[in-house]
Structures are given as C-alpha cells and as structure tokens.
Amino acid sequence: MSTVQRKPILLDFEKPLVELEARIAQIRDLAEENEVDVSEQIQQLEQRAAQLRQEIFSSLSPAQRIQLARHPRRPSTLDYVQMMTEDWIELHGDRRGGDDLALVGGIARLExxxxxxxxxxxxxxxxxxxxxxxxxxxxxxxxxxxxxxxHADRFGMAILTFIDTPGAWAGVEAEKQGQGEAIAYNLREMFRLDVPILCTVIGEGGSGGALGIGVGDRQLMFEHSVYTVASPEACAAILWKDAGKAGQAAEALKITAPDLKALGIIDDIIPEPLGGAHSDPLQAAKVLKDSILSHLVDLDRLTPGERREQRYQKFRRMGVFLES
Structure with a gap:
C-alpha cells in the first residue's frame, strides 16, 4: 500500500537550513550512484546543519515565533487529546441550541x-x-x-484548557448572541470553581477569545507560542495605520513566552522539540503531559479554598504598575 507524503511547509527563516539539508541529500544520492565514500564530508555537513538549526531556533524574533505559533501543522487540541489521554469522550452542545466546532471539550483519562x-x-x-x-x-x-x-467541578475532575485562537469570533451574529457577556461570564465563574484548572497556550493565544477559557491556577505556554491582547497586525493598523509594521508591534507587545514569564503572566514555559512542536508532535505531547501531571501534583496538595484564593490573587497581581 502506497503512502502519501505531505509536502513540507517552509517558513522564510528556515530556508537556509532546508537548502543545506537538500544539498546533503543530493550529495548522498550522488555518492551512492557512483559508489563513492563521502561519509566524512556528509558528517561535517550534518554537524553544520544541526548547528544551524540550533542557531535559528534559539534566536527567533517575536514575528518568527508568530509564524511558528500559526503553523498549519502545529498540533491542535484534538491532536494532544489523542496523544496524551485515553477513553476520550467528546461532549457537545451549550444546551441553548448550538454546538460550536471551534471550541471542543470532553472527558478523558490522563494516567x-x-x-x-x-x-x-x-x-x-x-x-x-x-x-x-x-x-x-x-x-x-x-x-x-x-x-x-x-460539570467537572460537580464531579471533582481537574480542568485542562488548551488555548489556540486568533481571537473570539467578531461577527455581527456573535455580537447579537452576546459574545462579550459570554466571555465575561466565564472569566467570573472560573474564579469560583473548586477543582484544579490548568491553562496551556499551545499555539496562538489571542485577546478575549483566549481569556474565555484562560483563568487557571497555572498558566502554561509552549516555547514558541504567543499570547497577546491583540494581534500584531491589528495593533500596527491601529497605532500606525499600517499592518506592515506588525513585526515592530510584535516586539513592543511582549507576546513571547520568555517575556510573559518575566512579567508574571504565565507560570511555566514548556520546551518544544528543535524545529517547533510540529516537527515532533509526539515529543511535544510527552513534555506537555509531564508538565501537566507535575503541576496537578502541586495543586492537589491545596484545599479548594486555597486554590480559589491563590487563583484570585494571581490575577490581581497582573498589570500592577506605579505612577510617579
């Protein structure tokens, strides 16, 4: 049975690396055809490729991290559910006549x-x-x-949320249905839940759309994810009337995991495989699972009251500033 190989999606900053890897493959093929031993040369080139990969992915700009966070093959919520859990049962419906496919949920077993x-x-x-x-x-x-x-709170189940959205739907119909109220209600109600809540930004965390499932005891974030009050494109269009300045806006917004960790917005940065989560989804899922289990152990030591108080104080500390 033949297998269909998907064509890799190439990001701009990956081009030098991909060109070098293609050159290595070409040399290897030519050597095999002509029965020439070039193993030493290939080894040197592979070492250079590994070094180049490390250099590229250890010094990404915020704009480049956005590209990774939006990568079409970056693992999604359902990918992580499949790789991390057992006995997954998806639950549907808001009990008001709709079932939004953009936000999924259900019960599963984690270890x-x-x-x-x-x-x-x-x-x-x-x-x-x-x-x-x-x-x-x-x-x-x-x-x-x-x-x-x-439902989880009623039956004592920890809540794990995976954030990956450019923002909540901003259409006229969404406004008619009460988009702002729905998100605000979730923000308020998540503070009162007794069970542990862990929120992880797995890709793009945009605006209120991310916050609607983002109030937790621990805020985790993948290394190359982004978390922002507004997309850099929107910010640039508002401030400079020029969406082309999105890179400049990305720098100013402090949207990367290291920046947000330093600001106290997130609690933990989850390292990604070299090349991004999409380059090795199974490894990314393993590291995410280990991090979640570790934080759950810590949260299980607290009483429901202690969790609620710490959750409240955590968010009260955000955005504090001094005026001279």
Missing part, C-alpha cells in the same frame, strides 16, 4: 485520572477551517465550555 479537557480547534485544510471558523469561538462555544467546566 488513570478523569479530567475535563477543553480547547480551541482549528482546521487542517480550508474546508475544515471553515467548519471550525479558524478556531474563533462563538458565544455558544464559551457557554458550552462553561457548562463542561461546571
């Missing part, structure tokens, strides 16, 4: 422990992206999420 998993879900191709509205949830999606979180 034998029942947990509630929620997350934004983007599509893999154009048709799937349209069906899932490119991961931009409607008010019904946030109401579904809240319904599932209340």
């Amino acid at each position: 034998g422990r029942s947990v509630m998993l929620l997350g934004h879900q983007k599509g893999r191709d154009t048709k799937d992206n349209v069906a899932r509205n490119f991961g931009m949830a409607s008010p019904g999606g946030y109401r579904k999420a809240m319904r599932l979180m209340e």
